[in-house]
Amino acid sequence: MQSVSNNHKVILRSYFRSKRNRISDRDWADRSTAINNHIVHAKWYNSAKTVHSYVSMNHRKEANTHRLIQEILGSDKRLMVPVMQTNRSLQHVHVQDWNELIPNEWGVMEPKSQVFIEPMDIDVVLVPLLAIDGFGNRLGYGAGYYDSFLKDLAPSTITVGLVFNDFVVKKLPVDSWDIPLDAYITERGFFPCNHNKELPYN
Numbered sequence: 001m002q003s004v005s006n007n008h009k010v011i012l013r014s015y016f017r018s019k020r021n022r023i024s025d026r027d028w029a030d031r032s033t034a035i036n037n038h039i040v041h042a043k044w045y046n047s048a049k050t051v052h053s054y055v056s057m058n059h060r061k062e063a064n065t066h067r068l069i070q071e072i073l074g075s076d077k078r079l080m081v082p083v084m085q086t087n088r089s090l091q092h093v094h095v096q097d098w099n100e101l102i103p104n105e106w107g108v109m110e111p112k113s114q115v116f117i118e119p120m121d122i123d124v125v126l127v128p129l130l131a132i133d134g135f136g137n138r139l140g141y142g143a144g145y146y147d148s149f150l151k152d153l154a155p156s157t158i159t160v161g162l163v164f165n166d167f168v169v170k171k172l173p174v175d176s177w178d179i180p181l182d183a184y185i186t187e188r189g190f191f192p193c194n195h196n197k198e199l200p201y202n
Contacts, residue, residue, distance in 0.1 A: 136180035136193030
């Protein structure tokens with residue numbers, strides 16, 4: 001039986017999916033570019049040696065990470081990307097070339113390689129979401145892939161959600177298994193949520 005929180009999340013997911021789908025292609029591209037620019041100029045990004053990033057589903061108008069991934073691949077950073085497993089968990093692969101990525105059955109770009117790496121030394125995780133609140137609580141897609149991943153990260157890892165500004169809300173419903181993010185970034189800039197963790201902001 002679903003909790004009241006879960007029932008509320010189902011309604012919110014439908015609302016925010018519909019709202020995001022209504023963003024024009026030009027607006028989506030411009031906002032995504034602004035988010036990417038904030039990331040590549042941030043101290044927390046530039047000091048990171050290993051970056052874990054989702055590969056955006058652009059047909060669903062997630063904040064576009066394709067250009068950012070190309071930037072990471074052209075740098076001296078190590079790129080890790082997630083691979084979805086049938087048990088609703090994520091495994092992680094080190095990618096060295098964009099051409100290693102191919103669409104899976106859901107249209108998500110994943111690496112051809114199935115050589116998984118334990119993500120113990122990840123410095124930054126860029127997290128997909130539908131909406132977020134000022135406490136770092138994220139509204140995901142409901143499958144729970146990132147919930148199990150986020151709880152196993154090292155305390156030093158910085159977790160950052162990528163989201164458009166009008167998908168930031170005052171408060172989201174929270175379940176006991178939800179892991180809040182340290183920060184989020186929108187087209188307007190970087191916003192810390194975890195005030196107990198010292199983050200390099202600039």
